Amino acid sequence: MLVVETVGKIRRAYFVQGMAIKAISRDLRISRETVRKVIRSEETEFRYRRKEQPLPRIGPWQEMLCELLEENEKRLPRERLTLIRLFEELRDLGYEGGYDAVRRYGRSWQRAHEVRQQAAYVPLTFAPGEAYQFDWSHEVVVLNGFTTTVKVAHLRLCHSRMMFVRAYPRETQEMVFDAHDRAFAFFKGACRRGIYDNMKTAVETIFIGKARAYNRRFLQLCPHYLVDPQACTPAAGWEKGQVENQIGYARKRLFSPRLKFRSYAEMNDWLLDRCIHLARTGRHPEQRDRTVWEMFLSERASLAPYVGAFDGFHARTASVSKTCLVRFDGNAYSVSSRAVGRPVEIHAYADRVDIRQDGHLVASHARHFGRDKAIYDAWHYLPALARKPGDLRNGAPFRDWALPLSLERIRRRLSGSDDGDRQMVRVLMAVSEDGLAAVEAACREALEDGLYSADVVLNILSRRRGAAAPALLAIPDHLTLHHVPVADCGRYDSLRTPS
Structure with missing residues (x-):
């Protein structure tokens, strides 16, 4: 195959320098027939195209291989065989050729039969306070000197594009509750509708269409903030495309290069400051003359007012050991020694663990996310x-x-x-x-x-x-002295009986 540079040398040598075909062939070490072909043609690029591809091995087996490929295409995606499995079946039928021939033919067959259709989407628009979108992402940071994968909650107001980002050690339900409460407290209100994927902390069962069986505790969260939950179609991320785009945007603008912090509290304070900074400096994608922060301030009036924190705990029952310890999430927490022998209810929050028995609080600890740790309160053992x-x-x-x-x-x-x-x-x-x-x-x-x-x-x-001061007694009015008595020893004589 002649490269473009060689074709250019031949044409310049003949038409510009006036060299003979014999001289060009000798200098460039190319046959005279090739030089004549280039000179007589106006083409500037020559490619060798084989008119007919000989298939000495796979040729007699093309029909059988096509049948296997068609049957494989009709199967469910998870049940389809790979090309090497089809090669093994063809070999069992008597095929003596190699796998490469089957692979090349199978790939060309797939390209010829697959329907390539670019997905088309309808741009969405939202009214102020109408909806927000929520999702999780996993990011890598350096936390207290150790490389750690953190779970990041993303919440985005669909009208103003205001973003809220907060990192957690877990992706559990109490973290979902805490992320919503902190986001709504920051926004000073909540939208009328919340758009989610089918995360297990919110959705228990997926029915036909948009029908969902939501988690009982999640259903308690939504009316607290006056939110109507809406779950997306499975594997249809474009239904919450704004928060999906926010995840990629935050990964580039917030978590790259790799962040380094001493604690989650320090990291989350920095993330909130960065969200505000990006909103103040970033232009709104639809109203280019206004920033995201300005759109957010105008949208605040349309949000349902923030009504206070939801008691967002995850509850589970546990037993108390004889050493006054209750196990939860891989760690042991101490309780009052008076609670030994009866079950307790653990209320797990994002940042603390409350332990109750018969409705009374018997222990409260800051939550730990390591493994196999014992968290004591010495006063419990008094x-x-x-x-x-x-x-x-x-x-x-x-x-x-x-x-x-x-x-x-x-x-x-x-x-x-x-x-x-x-x-x-x-x-x-x-x-x-x-x-x-x-x-x-x-x-x-x-x-x-x-x-x-x-x-x-x-x-x-x-x-x-x-030494405490005695309590003052309330004296009835009819026993109160109105005239101070006068000292008179003669009154004792009136008490004496005449002898």
Whole structure:
């Protein structure tokens, strides 16, 4: 095959330089017939095209292979065989050729029979406050020195294109609730309609058409913010194309290059600032003379007013171990020792875990997202400590117990005595009656006097309770003195009986 450069050299040598065909053939090492062909033709590019493709091996098997390809095309997509599987079936029928011939023929057959149709879409327009779109994405960041894949919630107002982005460690239902509440609090309102894909945290069953069976807790969220949920058709991402485009936009403008933060709180504060900055500087795609932020401010009046946070927890029941621990999400959380032996209900929020028993709160912890961690609150073990004071020294909940300064100084002083643990437990037990602040003040006073025994601290607490001002009694009006009595000792003589 002659390349374009060679054709140009031949034509310039003959028509411009006047060289003979024999000389051109000798210089370029090309046959005279080829040189004559280029000179006599006005073509500037020559390609070799084989008029007939010989198929020595696959030729007799073309008809059989076509039948196999047609049968394979009629199957469901997940049940279709690959070309190498079709080659194996053809070989079992007696074909002796190689796989490459079957692969080339199969690819050409597929190109000839597939219908290529470009998808066409109708541009959508939304009224102010009409709808928002919600979706998740997975992004990679460096969090506290470790490369971490975070789950990012995206919410977008369809009219103004205002975006809200927030990162979470999980993609669970309580994270969905928290993302909605923070977004609506930032927007200062909610749209009338929310557009979602069929995520399991919202949709339990997909019926024919647009009918859906939504999750019960998700259905409680929607009327709280006066939102009518709408789920997209499965595998039809264009029905929420705005938030799909936002994911790609945020990945380029927010998460590239890779972000580095110490905590989720720091990252989310930065993301919110960036969303506002991009909205203030970005032009609205339809009204080019206005920014996204200006469109958002004008849309706020059309939103349903923000009514406060939805109690967005994910509930589940659990049992309490004899060590006062409840397992949830791969970790163990302590509860009050009085809750041992009966089931509890865990209310998991995005940032904390509340544990209730019979409607009463028995524990509340900041949520941890690692694995196999034990999160203790030492005060939960105080009743058990009263029965076994020796556990204060080696008990796991008390190992890194951060007590107030004066209490910690008393604890260190008492650790040198034989009954130091028992005395310290007596001081700690007073917290349930007098409060931590009063016990801390009593310990401080005892240390100032150079004393640090439990009896001294409890004595100070007792004196302070006794020094409280007596309550004022309400005296009835008919018993109230209106005239102050005058001192007169002679009145006692009137009481004497004459002898």
